[in-house]
Amino acid sequence: MHPTKLLKGTKSKLLEGKKILVAVTSSIAAIESPKLMRELIRHGAEVYCIVTEEVKKIIGKDALKFGCGNDVYEEITGDIEHIFLYNECDCLLIYPATANIISKINLGIADNIVNTTFLMFFGNKPVFIVPAMHENMLKSIERHIDELKNKDNVYIVSPRFEEGKAKVASVEEIVGFIIEKIGNDLKRERNRVLILNGGTVEFIDKVRVITNLSSGKMGVALAEAFCKEGFYVEVITAMGLEPPYYIKNHRVLTAKEMLNKAIELAKDFDIIISSAAISDFTVESFEGKLSSEEEPILKLKRNPKVLEELRKAYKDKIIIGFKAEYNLNEEDLINKAKERLNKYNLNMIIANDLSKHYFGDDYTEVYIITKDDVEKVSGSKKEVAEKIVEKVVGLVKS
Structure with a gap:
């Protein structure tokens, strides 16, 4: 050969x-x-x-x-x-x-x-x-x-x-x-995956935003790994790395746009994965552009939880979330992730500690958590993504 x-x-x-x-x-x-x-x-x-x-x-x-x-x-x-x-x-x-x-x-x-x-x-x-x-x-x-x-x-x-x-x-x-x-029309096949990725933004005025430092690398690694395994994949991307040319990408900015696009698209997918860093709060924004001479007070209000809304809308789909914390010990990190897993009735959640590998790092250490199992995985985001895909394949077959 x-x-x-x-x-x-x-x-x-x-x-x-x-x-x-x-x-x-x-x-x-x-x-x-x-x-x-x-x-x-x-x-x-x-x-x-x-x-x-x-x-x-x-x-x-x-x-x-x-x-x-x-x-x-x-x-x-x-x-x-x-x-x-x-x-x-x-x-x-x-x-x-x-x-x-x-x-x-x-x-x-x-x-x-x-x-x-x-x-x-x-x-x-x-x-x-x-x-x-x-x-x-x-x-x-x-x-x-x-x-x-x-x-x-x-x-x-x-x-x-x-x-x-x-x-x-x-x-x-x-x-x-x-x-x-x-090309093969994988849209017609089962096991279609929708991935939410990147960091969302919330507008302070028409030119300024509040956001986070999510790189989007993990979501892209997941998209590539699923595609390699024969899944049909689409991605919703806010700020951050976009998927390669052969994976359909939908651009959004705010948490509201991310949620609306996910609700709209998810009906055609079997698996929904939210690896995005979605803003917990939005801003009661100002019209036009604030003067740099002012010292404004920003009033924040809570955004809807995307995972919660997705589960309400799609009770029978496989939904997977991510839980990022900072400087927690292993037990507390796993417990917090399990709380979210149970609260939103997720099929799987991936937890990580940003104090060990911050946004944008090419390497990561995560805990892949289901209702019955916890597995610690570390390595490049590509390697970790491949392990997550392996676990998801197990979920699909079970």
Whole structure:
């Protein structure tokens, strides 16, 4: 087995079972193609590669084989590669697509393995075209691009314009687009997870806020770990780190917005996890902008408890909370967490002491608490998130 295969599904199962043919043509952007192919593999895809003859002046076949983990084809032989690859693969991705190849495929010219294979896919299976060339050249072939984008199952991934050049879209943008068009619809599967993440803010006036220092790292680590295990994941993020491009994210600011969005979305999810640092208090805010010469007195009032409201609204869902305290001994920390677990009828709660690992730390020490068990776990947030996911899987199966 080629070592590249070990990457398969290490980020998600969104492309599991999909076979993608990457056609590399002779733009300098071809040097990014191994990175692109490996990113597709990380989401579960099997990747094949074909190249035009000129590509070998820019990047070697060994580098491309390193990227996809399969043999790289550069010509059509008695093995009729264009037919074999069409039958084998779910879609064709031309990356990068030069002015020459775009013009030829639109005119139906078949004089190399790439445009010949395109004709097999054209009108039958999805084709993704990622242009890369000088801006002047792009304008010159605009007719071909416009005609292609109006064809069924042909998608043009728009370039980014820099320094007078139409540069290929980012690897993340391309992979995200392919996931959107042909990825596995995990929304239809059970075990859908909604994660509340980051630190909420409360407005003092129209420009000033009260907030906290939550980094959002734990919620993102959880989102990635659940996605890797094949769960469908969405995140509601206030302030702090956002999830990676392949996980849907909803932006909010205040605790009220967080609660409203969670209540709205949770009906479509089986598991709700609140790792967010949600403001306990809101401010009776001032209109406009306070003068810096004033010494205002802020009047605070309590926000609704998000976990409590979620449990009222969704009595049968798995709901998991976090409880952060500061400088408590182990017994008191666990007892406080259990109080919240029982008060809101949670399925699980994760407790931590911020005096040991403060907001933003890459490492943490937590207690994973259910009604029947307490387990202490420490390590990087990635490692701890993976352990939490393992525990949640146990809950789902029980």
